Amino acid sequence: MKTVVLVHGFFRQGRNMRYLAGKLKERGYSTLAPSLPTAFLNVRSCSESLARIIEKNVDKESVVHFVGHSMGGLIIRDYLSRRVVEGLGRVVLIGTPNGGSPYANLLLGLPFSRQVLEALPDLAEPGPDIPSPLNVPAPEIGVIIGTRPDPVRKFLLPGEHDGLVSAESVRRVSASDEMSVPCPHERLHWRSDTVEAVASFLETGKFLTKE
Numbered sequence: 044m045k046t047v048v049l050v051h052g053f054f055r056q057g058r059n060m061r062y063l064a065g066k067l068k069e070r071g072y073s074t075l076a077p078s079l080p081t082a083f084l085n086v087r088s089c090s091e092s093l094a095r096i097i098e099k100n101v102d103k104e105s106v107v108h109f110v111g112h113s114m115g116g117l118i119i120r121d122y123l124s125r126r127v128v129e130g131l132g133r134v135v136l137i138g139t140p141n142g143g144s145p146y147a148n149l150l151l152g153l154p155f156s157r158q159v160l161e162a163l164p165d166l167a168e169p170g171p172d173i174p175s176p177l178n179v180p181a182p183e184i185g186v187i188i189g190t191r192p193d194p195v196r197k198f199l200l201p202g203e204h205d206g207l208v209s210a211e212s213v214r215r216v217s218a219s220d221e222m223s224v225p226c227p228h229e230r231l232h233w234r235s236d237t238v239e240a241v242a243s244f245l246e247t248g249k250f251l252t253k254e
Contacts, residue, residue: 052113
């Protein structure tokens with residue numbers, strides 16, 4: 044059995060990953076897309092919730108892959124940094140702010156933001172300090188980078204970015220392959236080319252051949 048655990052981003056729920064989950068099911072994968080308390084709790088707390096859910100819902104004989112969008116990728120990294128996972132497969136991080144996002148820094152300047160939204164410090168620059176995965180050898184990690192923000196946010200960040208997270212931030216993790224998708228942050232995991240890229244990486248450790 045091959046299982047893909049899909050982890051949503053900040054202020055989202057498991058249903059935000061339903062498109063990816065459905066398409067991966069069509070390819071023969073079992074999927075798990077839990078709702079985690081990303082709206083109010085930090086990466087570590089969400090990682091602990093994910094651990095309990097996986098313990099109850101994933102077959103111990105299954106090969107387990109992980110796919111995370113945005114903050115979901117940080118949760119996956121934290122989860123893998125604190126336990127050896129039997130049957131660990133590959134990992135795909137989609138638009139994950141491994142080096143943080145300046146928007147989180149701005150929100151941290153608002154009154155009571157830290158008390159209400161615990162995840163903000165993890166999402167702010169320079170990004171959380173998450174150790175490498177405990178598994179030896181470490182899993183292959185692929186990163187997907189958004190490169191076409193909507194017109195309103197096009198000029199708000201320097202360099203290549205998806206409107207919320209820079210390409211440099213996404214790349215701030217040890218990855219074996221990367222792929223760019225011309226899309227804003229919120230839609231990265233709702234595209235057919237992203238599905239094809241994720242499926243390719245889970246099967247081969249490489250994304251589709253890039254032009």
